[in-house]
Amino acid sequence: MKPMPLDEFTRLPPALAVECVDGLAGGIDAVAEGAAPTHRFLRYGWYAAALAAYGGAARTLTVSREGSPVLALPIVGKGPERLGLAQVPGCYWPFRSFPVREDAGVEAFEALLPRLAREVTALRVGPVYDGDPALELLKAAAKARGWAVLDRFVADSYLLDMAAAQAEGTWPRNSTLKKNRFHEKHLGSHGELDWGFVSGGAWRDDAFDALGEIEEKSWIAARTDGSDAKFTAQGHGTFWRAAAKDPVIAEMMWAAVLRVDGAPSAFSFDLNAGALKYAIANSYDPAFGKHSPGKLLYYRNLVRAIADGMTRVDWGAGDSGYKRVIGAAEGPAIRDWLFVRPGTVGLAAKLLRGVWKRSGQREGAAREAGSGEDGEA
Structure with missing residues (x-):
């Protein structure tokens, strides 16, 4: 053969x-x-x-x-x-x-x-x-x-395409930078301003303590039970301190920090993943609120991101107001999913699909409601 x-x-x-x-x-x-x-x-x-x-x-x-x-x-x-x-x-x-x-x-x-x-x-x-x-x-x-596959809507995300914004013209706009310089001048009347960044091996206890100190002065401590704070003991501080023990993750973790006369006064915390920056949290001391310290800080942070070769910012969910002002547009929806194995339980899950969906948010409700508390004017 x-x-x-x-x-x-x-x-x-x-x-x-x-x-x-x-x-x-x-x-x-x-x-x-x-x-x-x-x-x-x-x-x-x-x-x-x-x-x-x-x-x-x-x-x-x-x-x-x-x-x-x-x-x-x-x-x-x-x-x-x-x-x-x-x-x-x-x-x-x-x-x-x-x-x-x-x-x-x-x-x-x-x-x-x-x-x-x-x-x-x-x-x-x-x-x-x-x-x-x-x-x-x-x-x-x-x-x-x-398998039964069930989803429920959680929120819309917001994305800022910095590369596209720059391609269309100067970004940030000169008018924005002019306003920022005005606010910086008046913020400086409260003391010496120090703008710094934290990443990699700089994630020590004192760095986390500084972010937690700002949160404890912020609206999140004043208006909520504080459980959603990212860096306090009663919030999610344990998670981020533990994550930073992995040097690869620590290198991705990034914070811009403003100190006024040496005191931590505002921060913007991100996770840098390739050319994408996940904007996870920002907060500021309301004692300086009329000078928009958070806004000044995240603009500086984004200018630094551009210099570092980053092209997009994922602002996540919540408070579309200030995100749209800075140039972000609606991105992919965020959902919660259940995967239920085949058989009787899977058939029951399919019948209860509507119950799971209604346990989430109504899609489009956040857009109708407008901005919330997460950001800063």
């Missing part, structure tokens, strides 16, 4: 292996390093920080192709154990997702689902942006395999 030419053989797809381990798997970082630049902060240290701050016992499902991990899904239990509910751990800022290598395809998620169904009844992913790489591949695989 004449042997078949090699070019007539059908190449089999690379073998995929799935494993589930207790705790956080060491392969998370390998996957994150091959993820989209916007998602490379989703590292072992990110999830370890979440466990330290918010508790939970993690398991990690990993999908490997020819021995190299392409997908890592950390999960923690949610609610009574008998219900089998789980969620992706992490922080809400900028979003909750999990890492997937850029060259991974839907087949990696198809391989994941049978093992995931053995581990959980339902998985919550989010809040996360529409178009998130892990989300979109998981949705495609889950729908094809008969």
Whole structure:
């Protein structure tokens, strides 16, 4: 018999292996390093920080192709154990997702689902942006395999395309810079102004203390219970201090800080991911509020970002007012997702789809309501 030419053989797809381990798997970082630049902060240290701050016992499902991990899904239990509910751990800022290598395809998620169904009844992913790489591949695989896929709207996001704004003309506008110089002059009457930046190895206790000190003077402490503050002990300070222990994440963490006569007075905190800056929090001492210290600071911060080669700012959700003034436009929606395994429970989930959707926000409500409290005029 004449042997078949090699070019007539059908190449089999690379073998995929799935494993589930207790705790956080060491392969998370390998996957994150091959993820989209916007998602490379989703590292072992990110999830370890979440466990330290918010508790939970993690398991990690990993999908490997020819021995190299392409997908890592950390999960923690949610609610009574008998219900089998789980969620992706992490922080809400900028979003909750999990890492997937850029060259991974839907087949990696198809391989994941049978093992995931053995581990959980339902998985919550989010809040996360529409178009998130892990989300979109998981949705495609889950729908094809008969899982119930439910979503609820959380908020609109806002994006500032600095590169496009600059291409259209001078940005920031000369009139804006002139107003800023006027405010800076009057702010300087309160004392010497020091504009600085914190990143990488500079994330020491004193740097976090300074941000927390500003929050404790701000509207968030005066008008709320303070639980949403990012850097205080009663807020989310434990998470960010723990995340900074990973030097890769610490290098991405960025703060612009204004001190007036040596006292911390305003900050703008971001996560720099490639050419994209996630604007996570800003706050200021209301004693200087009439001089717009926060506005002055974030304009300086964005000018520095441009000099560093950054092109876009993701302002996240909340207070569209000041974000639109600075030039941001509405971006992808942010949603919360439930993936419920096939079977009786999946059928029940499909029937209750409307209940889950109504537990979120009404899409478009934030746009109708206008600006809120997060920003500064």
